[in-house]
């Protein structure tokens with residue numbers, strides 16, 4: 001059978017057999033979707049043999065780039081030695097133990113965390129954030145604070161899709177018709193200066209206003225009913241929104257004053273995305289709890305990690321004398337193959353200085369994108385940090401008037417870019433924006449090609 005014929009059959013079979021995640025189901029039934037077949041470095045090839053630069057690193061996760069045989073070898077060796085054993089009842093395996101210890105070291109050295117104490121392993125960003133919800137409930141129950149349970153998230157946040165993590169997600173599409181959010185989730189405003197600042201309001205003034213709003217929210221609900229606030233250091237899927245100047249500097253003392261825990265969702269930011277090892281280090285956060293996934297294995301195998309501070313750990317440890325077993329965990333928690341692959345992934349991130357590369361090429365990408373599209377009449381904002389970026393498109397640059405959502409400008413631009421061989425991601429946020437989050441191994445020449453193709457796609461779509 002000719003390759004093209006196989007590709008078309010696969011497409012038809014896929015359409016008839018897979019319920020696709022995060023997909024417009026009716027459109028997919030009519031049009032089918034992209035089927036990836038192979039990938040190397042920053043490039044991915046589909047079943048038709050067409051090659052693309054994947055400027056999204058899959059879903060913000062292939063930090064070391066595709067096709068690294070070291071990870072394949074680590075998986076194969078571990079699978080032959082010990083393909084699985086559980087970690088319940090204190091059982092362990094060498095890679096999980098070594099990885100936990102290595103993560104604690106990285107959080108101390110690279111993020112400047114003072115008291116990271118234990119690591120809990122899961123398989124996805126969503127389950128990591130579910131674990132966070134359960135941990136803060138458990139912690140407060142052990143402390144006898146049965147009312148202190150609510151969690152503050154933010155509008156436009158993305159924290160996953162399980163019942164609890166989707167509830168923390170602040171994007172309406174992830175709640176609609178799922179009977180979410182669950183009770184006990186509060187939403188603070190999105191810290192997006194470009195969209196939400198008042199005319200003439202500086203970033204610092206905007207941060208001050210949001211901090212005031214947060215204090216008012218806490219006062220209204222009662223601090224004794226609020227357990228934690230969860231925040232992505234740079235908001236990802238909700239629009240790629242870096243914190244405005246002074247934001248976390250104002251938010252953290254407010255949380256501390258009210259004994260509200262800070263959960264840093266580092267699922268995208270962790271492992272070099274911002275040009276620093278962790279978003280917490282990048283912005284000087286001292287979270288009590290941290291969620292990690294994606295870049296931990298560069299997506300080669302599923303793995304998530306939750307870091308727990310000493311203060312929380314000591315409550316859990318003492319409490320277990322009273323409650324008995326810490327009754328939370330997954331069949332695949334601390335999976336030996338995933339954790340072995342994570343170790344090999346961290347080896348590459350370190351030995352090839354990919355975090356520094358993300359900072360250097362990230363600056364080049366931002367500067368190049370600004371010079372190519374910064375003055376375009378329909379480009380409202382180019383934002384981001386290190387190797388993560390969004391371009392927001394507007395009907396009018398001066399008034400920031402958005403495009404009619406019905407035009408789905410971001411989809412048209414991503415579609416045209418794909419036609420030209422570049423993958424960017426149209427964002428499900430209210431504005432028309434596309435995101436870029438390339439592998440951290442992107443070269444300067446590849447960054448230039450990304451800019452060139454995206455500029456061409458924007459010009460073509462806008463001139464229609």
Ligand SMILES: Cc1ncc(COP(=O)(O)O)c(C=O)c1O
Pocket residue numbers: 059123124125126127129158159160161232236237265266267268293294
């Ligand atoms: C910040 C953040 N948290 C959590 C998640 C959920 O991760 P997963 O899709 O692995 O469940 C994501 C996924 O994109 C994310 O970006």
